[in-house]
Amino acid sequence: MADEPESSKMVNSVPETPEVDGPLRQAPAPRPSAPESPGRMRRLSRSRSGIAVIGALVGALLASGVMAWRSDELPFMARDVCWGSLSPDVVHALFSDTDVRSRELPLRRATEDQMHTECSMQGFGADELESEVTASVRTLGELRGAQAWSWTEEYLSSRMTPLGEGITGMASSTRAWVALPASCEERSYESGEKPPLRVVTLASEAADPEGQNVVDARRGLDSMSRAVVRLANGVMERYGCDGPYSDPPTLRRAPEGNELPDVDADRLCGIQGVRLPRWAEGPDAEVVGITPGTKPGPSSAEGIWACDVRQPFGPNRLRLMTVADPELAGVVSRVLGNRATRLGGEGQGAYAGGLSVYAADCRSGRVAFVAYEPGKESESHADKSLALAVLPSYVKAEAKRVGCGDMNVKVPSNLAP
Template identity: 35%
Template sequence: MSEETSGAQPGETAVTAPAPLPEEPRPPFVRRLLRSRTARAVTAAALAGALLGAGTVAWRTDTLPLTGSSPCWDSLGSGSMESLFGDRGTVTDEQELRTDPMGDGGMYGQCRITSYEGERARRQVTVNVRRLDGLRGTDAQVWPRDFLSSGMVWLGEGLPGMTSSSRAWIALPQECTGRHDFTGPTVVDIGMGRADFEVSAEHTLRDRGALTDALIDVANGVIDAFGCSGTYRLPRELPAPVKWQDADADAFCGIKGLALPAAYRKELKESRSGGAGGPARVCEAGVSFREASVRLTTVVDPVLAEIYSWDVLRSGTPVKGSTGYGRIGGNRAVYRAICQTGQVMFVLEQLRATHERGRFTFARDLLPAYAAAEAERIGCGPLKVTLPAES
């Protein structure tokens, strides 16, 4: 398998060792030393230390043999490291883990581990500890695209998170991290390679297991670093990987009572639904598994639902309903319903314009039926949504 070198950040480029600059002849042992990744890490660590002393940055670059500690705030065990990287050499770029989130992004810390084969970077894993935002709407688009995808499954009872072969996340206990209005949970998320990139069933199971084990390692390490007690257990048994299949137009996305309008049936031929039973259920559909055109998300975890607070209050034209309220605008509709367990968010997104109509009409056409059918499925119906008149 050819592994991509990428972190959880979109658009990140492959990491390769820099080409050496022209230099004067040196003794052979010096040249070997300078070619060594360990030596480069020592140099980087020394530079980072100098900058830290000047109050400039809060990063360090280490390799395991140099420090004797585990990566990512001393949380990743040898088993997780071996599952992720095998016996390859690794370099860790680790940001200081703070007790208060930094800046508007709500970031507590970031850790990036890159493995090498010779001089070539082979795999990169990025771990973030952050508080998800709902007040400004900064985490309602990019974070769900990566970490609330249809390829993810629920971690299981008592584990508020989801996992796949390329992404995983878990919310930290609120009694440890605190509760703030209009903010989502504080999460540990971990990613490698391109989101939803799968080579084979064997690799999917292997990578998903490795990411999940690493996620629980880091989450427990962060809980301890925050001065809190308790730990998360490893999932007993994860659901089978989610597969694309022929879409059922009469029960679209596997939802009883949700019929797909005829205008969309030619283009939404295949669908995949993941996350059943967990904090969010996500369905994606398109003409084939290679190209999702629409995404339907139901977030039943009240705290996670907060990441859509800005959208449901300010993004688009108001939508009324028998229970709750929402907004619709362009290619996206968000509706907030009140259920026995607290707030629930229904989110519809059209990712590509339809070929026949050439417009973004899916969210408007499906919102009333989707909200009604999902409210019935999760036990907080009946729900009737009334759309505003088209201008």
């Protein structure tokens, strides 16, 4: 049977009744109105037809799981949305001055369906949809192939800032994610069996918006980082697991323009020994993104680092990425299937089209290294792959930096640059 949308919940002074069926809660009864002048709603309630109208309206709202309010005008009462996690002030910060409507699927879908469950928040102006933010709870550890890569490309990009303060997660002005503790599992596991990684996410607009001004980028980063931590706390409370997390500090936004390093063909993205092939060098190349708040090459405390380089008037774009968080590295290492060409060496890797991935088991756990040409991941093996040409020098330099020792990627002779 298909899942029904979860009912909306009203926040008032009546204590919340614990739910008998798992993480979902019933809505408490609304607070009685004060005996003031009747008003239209009170006049309606004095007639049979009025009672029928009110009953139909309230029933429709509760059955659909839809909530709506304005930042300065709350009908009925203020309510938390997305599984009781996000208060109105947190939600309003994600939108401009618009009507906000929310609809959510039951949280238990995240356990029953190994993919995810979602909550949609939509901002309307003059009854027209203006913007949307989608929250989800996802079992990331189950993803493979194209699904794993789609998440990696969006949520581990060079625009994402680590949340820090003991929270495994990142945020930008349009994307955010937080890993849930291993205790947030509803089924038991065998001794030694590790639960798959689960995350909460927020997404709005494009993952890499064009021409976003500094003010909007700053406001978006602040609101998304705060909201995703509150979302994680709400989900953790529902599952009865470890938590909560503290609100994140003010994060560093993604650097732009003069804040970015110049391209050095023999020190790409600021990493000594990482080289562009001669055929890819050009005066127009520039660094267009680098993970905020980190130095080139992550230490063991900086689990994710990415850098994007492009030629504005040329065909080549390149992303380099190191994922030193073992659980995330496990997801990244599964993005290429059996049809990819295997790469040899001390680790395990593969290459297909414009995507090269190499993984190794190091002292701190699994680490994944990625070289990627956006837009070329689905192409057949090309004569000149920028990602494959840069990967060996990138892995060699980064492996030493993250404590993996000396590593050499062996590329098949017919694919060697």
